[in-house]
Amino acid sequence: MIQLRNITKRYESGQEALSRINLKVDAGAMAFLTGHSGAGKSTLLKLIALIERPTRGQLMVNGAELTQMKPRQVPYFRRQIGIIFQDHHLLRDRTVFDNVALPLLIQGYSRQEIGRRVRAALDRVGLLHKEQAAPITLSTGEQQRVGIARAVVHKPAILLADEPTGNLDPELSRDIMSLFLQFNELGTTVLVASHDLDLIQTLGKPVLQLANGSLQQSVVAD
Numbered sequence: 001m002i003q004l005r006n007i008t009k010r011y012e013s014g015q016e017a018l019s020r021i022n023l024k025v026d027a028g029a030m031a032f033l034t035g036h037s038g039a040g041k042s043t044l045l046k047l048i049a050l051i052e053r054p055t056r057g058q059l060m061v062n063g064a065e066l067t068q069m070k071p072r073q074v075p076y077f078r079r080q081i082g083i084i085f086q087d088h089h090l091l092r093d094r095t096v097f098d099n100v101a102l103p104l105l106i107q108g109y110s111r112q113e114i115g116r117r118v119r120a121a122l123d124r125v126g127l128l129h130k131e132q133a134a135p136i137t138l139s140t141g142e143q144q145r146v147g148i149a150r151a152v153v154h155k156p157a158i159l160l161a162d163e164p165t166g167n168l169d170p171e172l173s174r175d176i177m178s179l180f181l182q183f184n185e186l187g188t189t190v191l192v193a194s195h196d197l198d199l200i201q202t203l204g205k206p207v208l209q210l211a212n213g214s215l216q217q218s219v220v221a222d
């Protein structure tokens with residue numbers, strides 16, 4: 001599903017964020033990505049989502065070779081991916097429903113299909129009763145769950161999360177991680193970057209260690 005071969009990423013500043021990374025994540029597998037601040041976790045997720053391009057190496061995602069992908073193909077490629085950030089980037093002047101509907105509106109779904117899918121995604125994160133609420137009236141954990149609903153509403157094959165529990169207390173962090181485990185159970189390939197070693201080591205999934213742009217374990221089987 002995801003395969004990196006000898007991937008190096010050097011930013012224009014000259015900073016080498018990743019050095020000759022090899023990684024294979026099977027379809028339907030789940031793993032956590034950890035490492036010190038600046039180790040390259042966000043960069044690795046951005047390469048897989050084609051937010052950044054590698055400097056060298058080969059990167060295959062769901063059968064596509066990303067290094068050769070033309071800019072006009074990128075939006076179609078991204079439909080296979082859901083991304084969750086620590087700061088969930090919700091639109092403050094729209095309801096919860098509208099925030100979650102956004103990816104489907106962009107992809108041209110019918111109003112009826114949007115309603116059905118948005119409610120299914122909100123139900124899955126336990127927030128169906130908040131569909132007409134403004135994001136600002138929700139707790140931080142609820143806002144993060146809206147971000148997760150928005151990331152999964154188009155049923156992506158791959159879910160990427162960058163420090164999704166960074167602002168949450170231990171109990172809420174565990175709830176959020178359980179949601180990712182549930183999506184994985186349903187067949188989604190999931191990669192979560194997290195500093196929270198105490199939590200992620202209890203979840204029964206491989207923990208990949210990035211250190212100074214290098215990765216130790218490199219195969220994640222389903």
Ligand SMILES: Nc1ncnc2c1ncn2[C@@H]1O[C@H](COP(=O)(O)OP(=O)(O)OP(=O)(O)O)[C@@H](O)[C@H]1O
Pocket residue numbers: 011012013015016017035036037038039040041042043044
């Ligand atoms: N857009 C950028 N331009 C230049 N350098 C960058 C850019 N983004 C990241 N870097 C550098 O690349 C290295 C890896 O950064 P990255 O954000 O991937 O690490 P991280 O492991 O996610 O860190 P954190 O846990 O602090 O979020 C760092 O040295 C960072 O300063």
